[in-house]
Amino acid sequence: MIGVSAAHALMRDGHEVTVFDREGIAAGASQGNAGAFAFSDIIPLATPGILRQAPKWLFDPLGPLAIRPGYALQILPWLIRFARASMPDRYAAARDAQAALMRFSSDALNHLLVAIRGTALIRREGQLQLYDTPGQLRASQPGWDERAAAGIRFETLTSHAAIAEIQPGISERFTNAVFTPDWINVTDPRAWVEFIAEDMMRHGVAYRREAVARLAPQGAGVRLETGAGAENFDRVVLAAGAQSGALLAPLGLRLPLETERGYNTTLPAGAFDLRTHVSFSSHGFVVSRIGDGVRVGGAVELGGLRLAPNMKRADALLAKAKSFLPGLDTTGGKRWMGFRPSMPDSLPVIGAAPGHPNLILAFGHGHLGLTQSAGTAEIVADLVAGRGTAIDLAPYRAGRFIRGRA
Template structure:
């Protein structure tokens, strides 16, 4: 790349975090270039449920969860499972996860997550306005369902936590009240919580591609290339790919589940793992879905994608290399047929994606300890779409060496 065309900032990653970040940097006058191993929205940003889950402020690493974990992890088709072939490899990550369940760390993680959520909600509205994106949004709320009083009462602390952080919701305590929002559900669901301000995109791939087109229209470049090496030089950072050398004054690592491999090139060992998520997308909707539906204690959701439905969720800890177990996707479809009478389980397309996850459910958003000219923006777990616009504004502040709108100490990689 000739010096005259060298970008100010090179972003590694063309998922929703990378594209949003590139747009935010571009809006501040930077010349920005994007590299991605597969292309725009080729991984988790393509197949997720399309939800902006601003209500989800509670980390997975909660006090007491380790007592439940063995039962969950040993069920290969349960909502949270661990592939036996990966058990030893993930042990260091699990140790960090266990430490994050300490009450003080849990409370601090909630505060940090709530701050990032509040910023991200406001940043998303700014992003939608800037790219004329309202047509790609759905503002239909979310219904979180429980089977019986016991499940509902067990969820009370989570709803109290939401109330404490100013999240609006209504608690429903009869199938009839639930049916006013979402008819057609099995009567086994007797209680629910409804969050009216919940948002979805009509399709996460279309939303990411819309942002990418705006980035290109404003002079940005997106190149498909694998990063094989990253190293600093006087005045910037150079990235080596099979297509050649790319240089920039700064780089942003937003490569999702592959980000820790790039961090290691800079000498930073970050405990990033993958929550492997499964879903099935149906091109047409066989039931009248009026809101985003969460089957809370089964670990999956049903959402509208385009004119169809997507059934997906659950967490499988299995790394990047093991073959998918699509029986997990089949189980979710079978449950949907039981929970939503009238749902047609035929004709769906299965998918598995890698959610980049850190043990305390908080992302890394910080300058790299190993190189001041590198900014990390990864590890958002299942909240990448949700926190993308907020993360972009934080990275833009870091790139400009100005004070960020929220404290970034909780997102520092050195916390591990």
């Protein structure tokens, strides 16, 4: 998503561009996500109260947050940074940076939609965020106040009837919700990436299905090595999602890029008459319309890139969804696990690699890679062109996590 969007923006700027992907277009996390342009999600995961809440979630092995036992030690340094990011002053700075990137990305999406003539792939149906109890809704109020201060529109609903008017078929136990009308979804995230990719290739971008083995900045460019040989490029944009760290480590750049693994099940057409994107916030999953079907998924599993998926997580989310949406037909689903590329402060890395001005980094978008893809792509194009950027890039620089580079 990030790489293809960046390539499209660079192509629009008149550059000669080659995309390398070891698996194919939309092979990674971008193919199976929930399909939301979640522009109202400006609150970083590392909120000031998270350290009190998280241990409760960890008690349920199939709950919204889990750490795989085999990965507990490896993830520790990232968790310490996550804890630091939840301190009030750092949290507030990250929230403001997230809000700035959201506004920029929303405008950039409009530019992209015009460029690719892509409005048929977009649904403007808003999002319904449900709370289990009035107390939960009240507890979420500070976050909504912060969104209001950032200019985000929403409506608070406090009766089942008001919820059912927007989305019929939700269990009557839900009487509290917030509706964000400006939320946008793609009809299908894989189809969205493929559509942009086809457009960029029609306009001359070269696409090569090859794994990049090594990046070596040298002189005025970057040497890129694949199994087929080595080539020099004026600039390289590294947008390999959760796998980006492997190409940076040989350059001595060790960033706290981890993966928050997410699970879902995509149900076929007719599974449920879904009219908006539905989020069950305290249960850590969402239900969204994908094509004519329905996708149920979310949750966070900290388990690195190598451990096998635990598809019981997808099943647990589906069972919960069935109890919240009693009419949901759960048969015929396809399960999936994807690697969210995540930094401890929920902000992506966008900018030149420290010490290597011709290597541009664009990864680490966590839960928001689709949402921030068009914005990231425009920033990458500005950096490559040497133009000033519309937003201050300091919060997204790689050096924020490298001692001596801040």
